[in-house]
Amino acid sequence: MSVIEIARDEARASRERFRAGxxxxxxxIAPGMTQANLLAVxxxxxYDFLLYAQRNPKPCPVLDVTEPGCAQTALAPTADLRTDxxxxxxxxxxxxxxEPTDATEAWAEHPDLVAFLIGCSFTFETPLQxxxxxxxxISAGTNVPMFRTNxxxxxxxxxxxxxxVSMRPIPADRVADAAMISGRFPSVHGAPVHVGDPADIGIxxxxxxxxxxxxxxxxxxxxxxxxxxxxxxxxxxxxxxPFAITHAPGYMFISDVSDTRYEV
Amino acid sequence: MSVIEIARDEARASRERFRAGxxxxxxxIAPGMTQANLLAVxxxxxYDFLLYAQRNPKPCPVLDVTEPGCAQTALAPTADLRTDxxxxxxxxxxxxxxEPTDATEAWAEHPDLVAFLIGCSFTFETPLQxxxxxxxxISAGTNVPMFRTNxxxxxxxxxxxxxxVSMRPIPADRVADAAMISGRFPSVHGAPVHVGDPADIGIxxxxxxxxxxxxxxxxxxxxxxxxxxxxxxxxxxxxxxPFAITHAPGYMFISDVSDTRYEV
Numbered sequence: 307m308s309v310i311e312i313a314r315d316e317a318r319a320s321r322e323r324f325r326a327g328x329x330x331x332x333x334x335i336a337p338g339m340t341q342a343n344l345l346a347v348x349x350x351x352x353y354d355f356l357l358y359a360q361r362n363p364k365p366c367p368v369l370d371v372t373e374p375g376c377a378q379t380a381l382a383p384t385a386d387l388r389t390d391x392x393x394x395x396x397x398x399x400x401x402x403x404x405e406p407t408d409a410t411e412a413w414a415e416h417p418d419l420v421a422f423l424i425g426c427s428f429t430f431e432t433p434l435q436x437x438x439x440x441x442x443x444i445s446a447g448t449n450v451p452m453f454r455t456n457x458x459x460x461x462x463x464x465x466x467x468x469x470x471v472s473m474r475p476i477p478a479d480r481v482a483d484a485a486m487i488s489g490r491f492p493s494v495h496g497a498p499v500h501v502g503d504p505a506d507i508g509i510x511x512x513x514x515x516x517x518x519x520x521x522x523x524x525x526x527x528x529x530x531x532x533x534x535x536x537x538x539x540x541x542x543x544x545x546x547x548p549f550a551i552t553h554a555p556g557y558m559f560i561s562d563v564s565d566t567r568y569e570v
Numbered sequence: 571m572s573v574i575e576i577a578r579d580e581a582r583a584s585r586e587r588f589r590a591g592x593x594x595x596x597x598x599i600a601p602g603m604t605q606a607n608l609l610a611v612x613x614x615x616x617y618d619f620l621l622y623a624q625r626n627p628k629p630c631p632v633l634d635v636t637e638p639g640c641a642q643t644a645l646a647p648t649a650d651l652r653t654d655x656x657x658x659x660x661x662x663x664x665x666x667x668x669e670p671t672d673a674t675e676a677w678a679e680h681p682d683l684v685a686f687l688i689g690c691s692f693t694f695e696t697p698l699q700x701x702x703x704x705x706x707x708i709s710a711g712t713n714v715p716m717f718r719t720n721x722x723x724x725x726x727x728x729x730x731x732x733x734x735v736s737m738r739p740i741p742a743d744r745v746a747d748a749a750m751i752s753g754r755f756p757s758v759h760g761a762p763v764h765v766g767d768p769a770d771i772g773i774x775x776x777x778x779x780x781x782x783x784x785x786x787x788x789x790x791x792x793x794x795x796x797x798x799x800x801x802x803x804x805x806x807x808x809x810x811x812p813f814a815i816t817h818a819p820g821y822m823f824i825s826d827v828s829d830t831r832y833e834v
Contacts, residue, residue: 353617356624360632368624492756492834570756570834 310564313338317560321382321390329392329407331449331518331556333441337432340494340565341558342369342381342423343535344391345542346551349374349418354463358541359422361460365469365537367425367493369563374418381561387421388413393554395539400546409551416549424535425494426558427472429565433487439480442521449556450474451515452534456508457499459537467541471499472534473512475527484530493568500531507531517555574828577602581646581824585654593656593671595713595782595820597705601696604758604829605822606633606645606687607799608655609806610815613638613682618727622805623686625724629733629801631689631757633827638682645825651685652677657818659803664810673815680813688799689758690822691736693829697751703744706785713820714738715779716798720772721763723801731805735763736798737776739791748794757832764795771795781819 307315316336332341347355352374359366370379377387388410396404396412406412413419427450431441443450450472457469476484481501489497500507512529513520517536523529542550553559571579580600596605611619616638623630634643641651652674660668660676670676677683691714695705707714714736721733740748745765753761764771776793777784781800787793806814817823 353620356617356620357635360620360635371621371624489834496834570753570760 310338314562317382317562318384320560321385324392325386325389327407329557332392332558332560333428333431333450333556334444336560338565340369340381340561340563340568341426341428342561343426343538344387344421344423344551344553344559345538346387346413346419346421347547348416348549349420351464351547352420354465355422355538357462358459358465359424361462362537364495364499365459365533365535367495368422369425369493370423372421374420377413377421379421379423381423381563383562387559391553391557391559393557395552395554397542397547397550397552399548400543405554412551419551422538423559424538425568426535427488427495427532428558429494429568430488430491432565434484437483437487439476439484442475443519446521448521449518451512451520452517452536452555453504453509454516454540459541464547465541465545467537467544469499470534470536470540471507471531473515473529473531475521475523476530477526478528481528481530488532490570491568492570495533495535498530499533502528504529574602578826581826582648584824585646585649588656589650589653591671593821596656596822596824597692597695597714597820598708600824602829604633604645604825604827604832605690605692606825607690607802608651608685608687608815608817608823609802610651610677610683610685611811612680612813613684615728615811616684618729619686619802621726622723622729623688625726626801628759628763628797629723629799631759632686633689633757634687636685638684641677641685643685643687645687645827647826651823655817655821655823657821659816659818661806661811661814661816663812664807669818676815683815686802687823687825688802689832690799691752691759691796692822693758693832694752694755696829698748701747701751703740703748706739707783710785712785713782715784716781716800716819717768717773718780718804723805728811729805729809731801731808733763734798734800734804735771735795737779737793737795739785739787740794741790742792745792745794752796754834755832756834759797759799762794763797766792768793
């Protein structure tokens with residue numbers, strides 16, 4: 307089997323395990339296969355969200371949109387979006403009300419849910435590692451740390467909210483490499499949005515991420531921040547959208563698409 | 571004044587001339603400033619078109635979307651989309667019914683028109699020229715040649731249709747350079763979709779473009795095809811959308827945004 311066939315088999319096998327109930331963050335699983343964030347909203351909110359994504363392409367790069375009421379995506383034709391993500395979040399009026407490992411019941415509440423699959427920075431983690439840059443949360447076996455910022459996204463219709471970022475500590479002499487490598491993947495968040503002082507973007511404590519787990523920052527390393535696909539969840543909260551289903555941060559949808567599709 | 575200030579002044583001055591009635595193709599005007607394709611449709615068709623664009627990002631890279639009924643764009647805050655393009659096309663039920671130089675009257679027919687500004691391959695023509703590659707339609711002072719192909723776009727709601735491409739003849743030993751240079755601009759059509767035999771994509775006669783003017787292909791040159799922002803007009807025709815306003819092919823909207831914004 308080719309490298310890509312092996313990775314695609316691992317993607318399928320992991321989705322089957324998640325469907326059967328396994329629950330863990332997905333960083334490092336099926337390296338080379340594109341992972342995606344999920345937001346599903348009733349059809350009446352779909353235009354506003356698609357426009358929010360168009361206006362905020364760094365945090366919200368849309369990889370696929372389903373037909374209303376359909377839980378299938380072109381990114382993985384055999385997958386079921388209601389069951390194949392390890393952990394979901396169910397939102398009512400912007401409040402998190404449940405975190406099931408199976409979203410079938412919640413999905414059935416609205417016959418016209420439209421699901422958006424949104425690019426994830428995990429896509430450029432394999433190229434970072436291949437370049438000899440340690441991706442700390444992968445080597446530590448934890449979830450990536452994510453933070454809300456004080457930067458507002460450009461609103462669209464019912465959606466407004468702040469930018470959410472993921473953080474990776476990078477040795478000072480590799481920051482330029484990390485920026486260039488990730489910059490080659492503009493449709494999965496691309497280059498960093500901020501390098502250095504977290505206070506500049508309203509982050510007060512790097513040891514207490516808003517989502518995911520903290521990671522060690524070693525001497526000589528600089529915190530580097532990338533736009534994050536949890537940004538739609540911040541918009542659901544801030545905008546008090548009546549109903550939404552998302553993935554749980556770091557518990558992504560693993561697709562059948564090779565990361566190389568998104569490389570410029 | 572800086573180079574960018576001079577170019578922005580030229581963009582504004584050209585929009586004022588178009589507003590006053592001047593009518594000519596825009597290739598080569600205000601080099602370095604982003605030019606854009608226009609599609610305006612009633613609000614009820616906006617979601618379907620935005621989804622069509624998401625599903626066909628090479629021909630339909632969306633740079634901005636207006637609020638319903640608003641003719642202002644973030645790409646050029648002082649511009650009026652109803653008057654500042656040199657020539658428009660008005661479509662009814664997929665038929666071209668008028669080509670005015672001022673769209674104010676047609677725009678007023680629908681109080682909720684949503685305008686989409688779509689990236690244009692002119693953005694990477696300045697970098698091609700800087701690399702010493704002759705852009706034939708610019709050096710000839712004509713409109714770029716554009717062709718309908720036999721390649722179907724991925725449909726979305728009411729929209730379906732074929733891919734439209736622009737063609738530039740490139741010396742065989744510069745095709746790789748042209749692909750790499752344009753590939754650095756993924757949000758304005760990016761790298762070519764086809765190189766070589768036009769018959770492979772259903773084009774029978776390079777001397778008879780479906781839109782724009784023919785250009786000379788010299789010995790040792792290869793026809794190179796890029797996805798084109800006239801693709802939405804082909805969709806309006808094929809899908810018989812009840813009402814739409816577009817630019818006339820090659821008669822683009824000239825924005826205040828530097829081409830460098832779209833460079834990866």
